[in-house]
Amino acid sequence: MNAMTQTNLQSAFGGESQAHMRYRVWGDAAKKEGFENVKRLFDCTADAEEVHARLHFKALKDVNGDFAVTSMAGFGINKTSENLQAAIDGETFEFTQMYPAFICVAEEQGEKEAVKAMRYAIEAEKVHAERYEEAKKCVDSGKDLDKEDILLCPVCGYITFDKTEEACPICHTKAKAFIAY
Numbered sequence: 387m388n389a390m391t392q393t394n395l396q397s398a399f400g401g402e403s404q405a406h407m408r409y410r411v412w413g414d415a416a417k418k419e420g421f422e423n424v425k426r427l428f429d430c431t432a433d434a435e436e437v438h439a440r441l442h443f444k445a446l447k448d449v450n451g452d453f454a455v456t457s458m459a460g461f462g463i464n465k466t467s468e469n470l471q472a473a474i475d476g477e478t479f480e481f482t483q484m485y486p487a488f489i490c491v492a493e494e495q496g497e498k499e500a501v502k503a504m505r506y507a508i509e510a511e512k513v514h515a516e517r518y519e520e521a522k523k524c525v526d527s528g529k530d531l532d533k534e535d536i537l538l539c540p541v542c543g544y545i546t547f548d549k550t551e552e553a554c555p556i557c558h559t560k561a562k563a564f565i566a567y
Contacts, residue, residue: 387446387447387497387500388495388496388497390491390495391488391491391492391495391497391500392446394487394488394491394492394500395442395445395446395488395492395500395503396442396446397484397488398438398442398484398485398488398504398507399439399442399443399446401480401484402435402436402438402439402442402507403435403436403439405431405432405435405476406432406433406435406436406439407432409428409429409431409432409435409473410428410429410432411463412428412463412466412469412473413425413426413427413428413429413432415463415464415466415469416428416466416469416525419465419466420530421466421525421530421531422530423521423530423531423532423533423536424466424470424521424524424525424530424531426531426536426567427517427518427521427531427533427536427545427567428473429567430536430537430538430545430565430567431473431514431517431518431545433538433543433565434510434514434538434543434544434545435543437510437538437540437541437542437543438503438506438507438510438543441502441503441506441507441542442500442503442504442507444499444503445497445499445500445502445503466525467522467525467526470518470521470522470525471522473514473515473518474515474518474519474522477511477512477514477515477518478511478515480507480508480511481508481509481511481512481515485504485507485508485511486508488500488504489501489504489505489508492504506541506542506543506556506557507542507543509542509544509556510539510542510543510544510545510556513544513545513546514543514545517545517547533547535547535548535549535566536566536567537549537551537561537564537565537566537567538564538565538567539554539556539557539559539563539564540559540563540564540565541554541557541559541563542554542556542557542559544556544557546564549561549566551564
């Protein structure tokens with residue numbers, strides 16, 4: 387594997403792994419504030435970030451080395467609205483800056499599996515930011531997220547609130563494989 391793609395995948399793996407744990411902690415904090423559905427959204431997105439981390443790890447194959455941290459921003463437990471804003475900012479950074487640059491490098495270096503993993507992530511991160519924005523609007527108005535259905539595509543990390551979808555719009559996995567939260 388080319389060194390630059392390897393470094394980028396390691397960085398993405400570290401960032402997604404951290405997001406996974408950060409969202410778990412923030413979900414617990416949301417529950418303490420009475421936002422049960424926001425907790426479910428954080429838990430679902432935490433698992434989506436794990437999907438991304440696993441895809442990146444798989445694309446690394448048997449490569450060893452230090453795993454860099456993409457960002458330390460967003461650490462800490464704040465009010466749910468602040469945690470949601472930090473989540474929106476992190477997801478937006480990933481799909482507007484981090485992954486586009488990483489994909490360019492991986493494409494230039496012919497790393498097809500890395501490109502696929504990052505393309506899944508970039509499209510899912512856009513949706514994660516949208517879901518968090520919707521949750522933040524609810525929380526800022528003093529209400530819980532008003533979604534009964536929160537579903538995760540276990541292949542690419544896509545999240546939907548619509549149980550009538552037939553397939554994932556990113557990876558085309560059939561909806562019957564989606565995980566309900």
